[in-house]
Amino acid sequence: MTMDFVRDRPIYLQITDKLCGELIEGTLQPGDKLPSVREYAVTTGVNVNTIQRVYKELEMMALTETKRGQGTFVTENHAAIVTLRENMKLRLIEQFFTDITALGFTKDEMIEAIQKEVTK
Known part of the structure; x- marks a missing residue:
């Protein structure tokens, strides 16, 4: 599954976001073991160094823990996952407003459209 x-966006960030999304939606659970770097590189169709960077990013974000000789595991720190969820929500909202205002929509038009969508 490549x-x-x-x-227009670095591959390692795209993969990092994909894994963060899987963590937020529950596909990845706290304590789950991630595939090895080589295995995930083959699965995604990218260079091993790219996946190594993804795993390093996730660890710096406190979302994974590497256990020497065992592999990389999703953190069991629920506060880190809650923080990730909140940060991603805010980032998506910010991107939405940036995109929609660039197209010339007003704040009232956005609110009206969102209210209609929510009440469907």
């Missing part, structure tokens, strides 16, 4: 990547 992934499709967009050209």
Whole structure:
């Protein structure tokens, strides 16, 4: 299952976001073991060094823990997952407002459209 990547964003960030999304939606659970770097590189169709960077990013974000000789595991620190969820929500909202205002929509038009969507 190779992934499709967009050209205007580094691949390692796209994969990091994919894994963060899986963590937020519950596909990845606290304590789950991630595939080895080589295995995940083959699965995604990218260089091993790229996956190594992804795993390093996740560890710096306190979302994974590497246990020497055992592999990389999703953190069991629920506060880190809650923080990730909140940060991703805010980032998506910010991106939405940036995109929609660039197209010339007003705040009232956005609120009206969101209210209609929520009440469907």
